[in-house]
Amino acid sequence: MLAAVLYGQEDLRLEQVADPAPAPGEVVLEVTTATTCGTDLKVWRRGGHARMLTPPTLFGHEAAGRIVALGKGVKGWAVGDRVVANNSAPCMSCFFCDRQEFSLCPNLIFNNGTFAQYLKIPAAIVRHNLWNISDALPDALASLTEPLACVLHGVARSGLSTLHQPLGTPPKVVVIGDGAIGLMFVGAIAMEGAEVILFGGSESRLQIGERFGAQHCFNHHQVESIPEVVQALTAGMGADIVIEATGIPRVWETAIACGRPGATINLFGGCPRDTSITVDTERLHYAELTLKGVFHNTPAYVQQALSLIASRNLPLELMITDQQPLQNLGQVFEDMKQRKTVKAAILPF
DSSP: OEEEEEEETTEEEEEEOOOOOOOTTOEEEEEEEEEOOHHHHHHHHHTOBTTTBOSSEEOOOOEEEEEEEEOTTOOSOOTTOEEEEOSEEOOSSSHHHHTTOGGGOTTOEEOOOOSBSEEEEOHHHHHHSEEEOOTTSOHHHHTTHHHHHHHHHHHHHTTGGGOOOOTTOOOEEEEEOOSHHHHHHHHHHHTTTOEEEEEESOHHHHHHHHHHTOSEEEEGGGOSOHHHHHHHHTTTSOEEEEEEOSOOHHHHHHHHHTEEEEEEEEEOSOOOTTOOOOOOHHHHHHTTOEEEEOOSOOHHHHHHHHHHHHHTOSOGGGGEEEEEEGGGHHHHHHHHHTTOOSEEEEEOO
């Protein structure tokens, strides 16, 4: 089969590799649509990922497909089922899994290889993170389940539902970053009734943010100080919650500066390895800030994400700004690097 293999920094090759065969407990999917992701772009540009993969490796982690082969002992699934498989599964037996902190499981099994004609799903993912797709849901939208699950996990960890607000006063939430993850955060948070302030660098993406429910959208290229804009919109206080969705250390520092006393700062965008930030310890202490890193998702959020996509309550199709055959994947990543594409639907035929 034809598949994309990542060899290193910006070294992605399309190669003929052996068709996968399922071992006991595994299934094989025919990939019907795979979608590109900001994480894929970062991994391609950096040449690897500390947790998810080590080159050379099959590449891509968002896809919808159809089961074409079942390994021995697989129950509850049949050839022909339309499914989406998360790119990981927890072990369900470690210290963290016992406490239902599944994204912290040190034994997370990751799976890559969606940019291909076929995809083998490990047994743990078959058991815990393989889900049916409803007949009415297009493959490209179903493929967005994994990133939306990460966002729903991030929203829950930001404490939005536990904020004590005066009656009639919506929480004020800043989202920094207009990539797919940032835009999904806007949609998920706006659905909860918050007032969302979005900062990004693309007018077309900011327009999508408006469609997703952002009340205030700013191009950071046209803003001298993001924290000062936030202060002006919040009577000098700062935001209740700040979501950082770029993975740039200096933007982490900007995000911290946007929060009010008592704010939660969700440092969601993963930065390059061995980077660091500077924090004003006096403000951190006396303003009682909560700085929170949030990683990945859990099976429960994967299920919630698929249900939200199927509801069509968010116009997620707006984020799929390109569709290309697998043979054009290299150009797709160049376009993403130039910010010409938010997400692309890749058809492996």
